[in-house]
Amino acid sequence: MTGALEGFAVIGVLIAVGYVLAATRVLDAASQVVLSRLVYFVATPALLIDILGSTDLGTVFGAWFVVAVVGVVATLAVYLPWARWRGRSRPAAVVGGLAASYANGGYLGLPIAGYVLGDAAFALPTMVLQLTIYAPLALTFLSMESGHRATPWAFVRAGVRNPVTVAAVIGVLLSLGHVELPRVVDEPISLLGAMAIPCALVAYGVSLRFGPRIGSGNGREVAFVAVLKLGWQPLVAYLVARHVLDLSALDVAGVTVMAALPTAQNVFVYATQFGRAQLLARDCVAVTTIASLPVLVLLAAVLVPAGVSG
Numbered sequence: 001m002t003g004a005l006e007g008f009a010v011i012g013v014l015i016a017v018g019y020v021l022a023a024t025r026v027l028d029a030a031s032q033v034v035l036s037r038l039v040y041f042v043a044t045p046a047l048l049i050d051i052l053g054s055t056d057l058g059t060v061f062g063a064w065f066v067v068a069v070v071g072v073v074a075t076l077a078v079y080l081p082w083a084r085w086r087g088r089s090r091p092a093a094v095v096g097g098l099a100a101s102y103a104n105g106g107y108l109g110l111p112i113a114g115y116v117l118g119d120a121a122f123a124l125p126t127m128v129l130q131l132t133i134y135a136p137l138a139l140t141f142l143s144m145e146s147g148h149r150a151t152p153w154a155f156v157r158a159g160v161r162n163p164v165t166v167a168a169v170i171g172v173l174l175s176l177g178h179v180e181l182p183r184v185v186d187e188p189i190s191l192l193g194a195m196a197i198p199c200a201l202v203a204y205g206v207s208l209r210f211g212p213r214i215g216s217g218n219g220r221e222v223a224f225v226a227v228l229k230l231g232w233q234p235l236v237a238y239l240v241a242r243h244v245l246d247l248s249a250l251d252v253a254g255v256t257v258m259a260a261l262p263t264a265q266n267v268f269v270y271a272t273q274f275g276r277a278q279l280l281a282r283d284c285v286a287v288t289t290i291a292s293l294p295v296l297v298l299l300a301a302v303l304v305p306a307g308v309s310g
Contacts, residue, residue, distance in 0.1 A: 112261070175309065257296060261292065
C-alpha cells in the first residue's frame, strides 16, 4: 500500500499548506473563492484537454468502464431520492450526489492502481467517465439558472457556457482525431493543467481554516454520503464485476478498489464555484479521505491476488 500512503501524504501536505497560509494571513477567506475560480475556469479545462487529448479512448470503454458507470448510477439511485425526501434543493442534491460518487482518481487512483494493483490503467475508466460525462453533466445542471425550466435547449445552452464541458469536448475530439498540438500550444496547456489539483487542495486547506469545524450542521448527511461512497459503491462494483460480468480476480479487485476511492476535491471546487452546499462538499472530502485508508487497505488485502504489485 506504499502508493496509497504516498497519495494520502501528498494530499495532506498540500491541504496543510493552504491551512498554514490562511492561518498566517498570507491568504484570506476570499482567496478560497479566487483559487476555486482559477481551478474551474482555467486549470481544470487545461487538465481535461491535456489528459483526454493524449488518451486512447478506445482502450478505456470496456468492462471496467461499465462497472464504473453502474457504480455511479447505483449510488445516485440511492442518494437522490433520499435528498429529495430530505427536502434538499436541486443544486444541493447535485453536489451531494457528486460527493457520494465522484472518486479521487488523480492523486489516489493512479498511484493505488499502479503500486497496489500493478496497472495504472485501472484508474483510467473512472477518470475518463468523470471527466468526459459525469462532471460536464453535473456542472451543466448546476449552471442552469434557478427557476428556469429544464428544457433540452436550456441544457445545451448551459453546457456551452460551461468551461469544463467545452474542454471535455475538445479533449475527446483531439483524441479521436489523433491530433498532436504544436509544442507552443501543448506546453502551456500542460503547465496550466498541472495547477488544477494543487490549487484545489490549497483552496480546500484555506476553507478548513476559515469555515466551521468538520461535521457541524450536516453530520448525518456526511455520514450517509461516506457510507455510500466507501461502502455501497464498491459493493455494487464488486457484485457487477464478479457475478454479472464474470471478470478475473485481478479485474474484480481493480474495479472494486477504484470504486472505494474517497470523494475528489474537485467536488468542493464545483460547490464553491456555484455557491451550493460548500460545507457538505468540504466535509465529505475530509471524512471520506480519512475513512478510505482502512477501507482500501482491507480491500487490497482481501481481493488483490497474491504476487500482484507495481
